[in-house]
Amino acid sequence: MKKILFAIVLISSTTGAYAQKYMTRSGKISFFATGGTEKIEAINNEVASILDSKSGDVVFQVPVKSFKFASALMEEHFNENYIESDKFPKSDLKGKVSNISEVNFEKDGAYKVTVVGKLTMHGVTKEVSVPGTITVKGKQITLSSKFKVLLADYEIKIPSVVKDKIAKDAEITVNSILDQK
Amino acid sequence: MRIRSFLFFSAVLLTSFSFQSKAQQGADDLAKMLEQEDKTAKHKKDYTTATFKATRILDGNSIENTGKGVLDFRIMHRFGELSTGASNFYGFDNAATKLALDYGITKWLMVGVGRSAYLKEYDAFTKVKILRQVKNGGMPLSLSYATGATLQGEDVQLAPDGSKYSVVDRMRFYHQILIARKFNDWLSLQLMPTLIHMNVVDSSKDANDIMAMGIGGRIKLSTRFALTGEYYYTLGNKLSGHDYQNGLSVGVDIETGGHVFQLVFTNATGLNEHSFVAQNTSKWSNGGIHFGFNISRVFTIVQPEEFKHTNNKSW
Secondary structure: OHHHHHHHHHHHHHOOOOOOEEEEEEEEEEEEEEOOOOOOEEEEEEEEEEEEOOOOEEEEEEEHHHOEEOOHHHHHHHHHHHOOOOOOOEEEEEEEEOOHHHOOOOOOEEEEEEEEEEEEEOOEEEEEEEEEEEEEEOOEEEEEEEEEEEHHHHOOOOOHHHOOOEEEEEEEEEEEEEEEO | OHHHHHHHHHHHHHHHHHHHHHHHHHHHHHHHHHHHHHHHOOOOOOEOOOOOOOOEOOOOEOOOOOOEOEEEEEEEEEEEEHHHOHHHHHHOOOEEEEEEEEEEOOOOEEEEEEEEOHHHEEEEEEEEEEEOOEOOOOOOOEEEEEEEEEEOOOOOOEOOOOOEOOOHHHEEEEEEEEEEEEOOOOEEEEEEEEEEEEOOOOOOOOOOEEEEEEEEEEEEEEOOEEEEEEEEEEEOOOOOOOOOEOEEEEEEEEEOOOEEEEEEEEOOOOOOHHHHHHOEOOOHHHOOOEEEEEEEEEEEOOOOHHHOOOOOOOO
16 A cells, blocks of 8 residues: 555656756747638747647747738738737647657657647637647657637637638647757 | 545545646746746837728828738718708718828838829828837837828919919928827827928918928727827918818728728818818818718738748738
């Protein structure tokens, strides 16, 4: 009995040791929310993200104003009317790669992973589970993922006049190259 | 035995609980690391955006420029005086229109041309951003310079001897400094000291230069709806001949997808600076109010860097 208890304490105290971190400040996230004929697409090249390869903890921080649109007016509307970037300047995902043990950071390759955590956008936080890929290449890893978020879940309102132009769910594409720290 | 199994159970529970909190804490710690580093990194200036919705408050310039590579097609329409009554359908029977094309050459430089029915005028102008308000400390206001010229149609007004005025004689100019501040997300105010120069004036008693101080503002009521207003107060001598009034316009901005729609009540008939700053013949106090609207439609001509590869037309 005591042995089991001791083992549990030992295991719990050793997690977190040998923490190896990967980081970037120039990760890329784009989204696609086209509903009609007009393309609604934005790219952000200033995403900060950090991954702890031991624990699987992962964080993405997205400066919302850095999303670039093809149309300047669309960009203004996105900031002013939809995401309200003055009030909510940052979106983030704080989570954990649930199967981090399956990723061998020593060996080049692509590993399928699932990130479970909290996504905060427009001031609203929701639990999410997102599929993705960690591609290891030397001292660099690439985090990539494609998933959809329902705008209504984050209280992003779409007025009826543009209802047909904007998709109800935005497709988010993550593609960030992280360097070993 | 019972106590033992209880102990074991609670121990497992405790450790799993500590695992749980550790998971969240791990991510939080990482987030803190990022933020810590963010502070040490070179701080990016957070420029204030959308002080006004459109490049004109109603009649005159706002601090906003057309975006880089963006063409803005504007239709501005002013009906006659409401006081003209039912026989003139409260001004709707006569209307003056201005069509304008504006283009953003860079983030800080825009140019525009226009044609107004009133006085059959052509106009050209440019607006340059000089200072930009920064939200996270630093510059408290935005400042721009705007200047433009108008050319009146040759048959609108003849010289006293019955001959036509030359091109030069039909030209008028304006210079404006725009000083604006977005105080918060609903209130923006702007001052615009303005100089109007007319190559020819009606009377030898009149000066060719007129100074005026303009004040404008916006109160944003919702994300798509704002109240706007602007007023030009003539400093020093007004033009003689008419009982010229200071220009006062109030209106609303309504925003739909790709349009900004402005509805306006004003005592200005003309849509160029010399008219609505110094030559308003209508008077608010006796119902000399013109209803009107502006419609702006933007077209992206040059795509931003990020989108050069994609071949999408975004209008």
